Amino acid sequence: MRYIIATLASHSCLQILKGAKDEGFRTMAIAIENKVSFYKRFKFIDEVIGIPDYKQFYLLENRLKRKNIIIIPHGSFVAYLGKEGDEKITLPYFGNKKILEIEADRDKQHDWFKKSGLLLPRMYKNIEDVDKAVIVKYHGAQGGYGYFLSPDKNTLKTKLSKNKSLNSKIFLQEYIVGVPIYLQYFFSPLDNKIELMGIDRRYETNIDGLGRIPADMQSKMNIIPSFTVVGNFPIVVRESLLPSIYEMGEKVVETAKEIAGPKGLYGPFCLETVVTSDQQFYVIEISCRIVAGTNLFISGSQYTDLSYGEPISTGRRIAREIKKAIKLKQLDKILD
């Protein structure tokens, strides 16, 4: 029976379904009702199913089970269904759900990166230990709203004493002076190989707009920085940085097997890094699924061009992996 590649209609849905169609699959988008007509504009989507809100997704599951669906998760799954909602999906799902638990827990992520030998910003459990500039983050901060920087311990104490309610919710991380770089990888369990799919940086409001305001005005305007993503820019890095980029991806995949069962981390994932002037990559976070920055490369990136010589997006790469698994009768290796 023919398989249908399906996903929620947002985030990187267009890329995923375009890639699936290019690989010969039937495609389905599950959309909030007021978005149905938008997604129907695209010829590579065979069917758009409308639901009144994302929580109704489960009501569809039985109907979809009869249709031989494979679900491709992306950033909207955890954002709109919640971690528990995502874990509860019973349809065949491209990704290891055990990773969700680790990804949601900053301490577990930290241990994973440590095990992988990656360079990390220092985390301070105690304010008294702060000995350099820090970024102050909040649990559950939407779009990094209200994250702030502090140049030293005393300024930090003054800032926190003005808003005592914050103290229990914050965590303190060494601020890495450098440039943000997002590394988009794909790990194929069938080929046992890591691939670099593309590199981007984010365009974040309002933090990327602050530099447009003269410093003397900034100091009078009391602007609260936020990191809400609006879009992404493509990046190509110095070629001499590429070997360490591949190594980092390989190490993360290797140690994932120790912490998230034998399937470990597979398919697309992204390391959020800051690169310093001595060309060291500090790893800030990981996303264990397709990230929206891959939408830059719907017709391939500089890096996929080196490997494939044809336009391969991350969405299309996922579909190709599924196609190969079907042919080899190894779907169990890549579905949860």
Ligand code: AMP
């Ligand atoms: P949306 O489909 O725009 O409602 O976004 C769904 C989720 O993905 C939200 O949590 C967004 O913050 C996140 N998201 C969407 N686009 C991007 C992007 N370009 N970079 C990072 N996160 C994104």
Ligand code: AMP
């Ligand atoms: P996050 O919420 O972790 O995605 O971070 C939001 C923004 O803050 C991103 O632009 C990051 O690059 C930046 N950022 C987060 N942590 C650090 C850090 N330790 N040093 C420097 N920049 C950071």
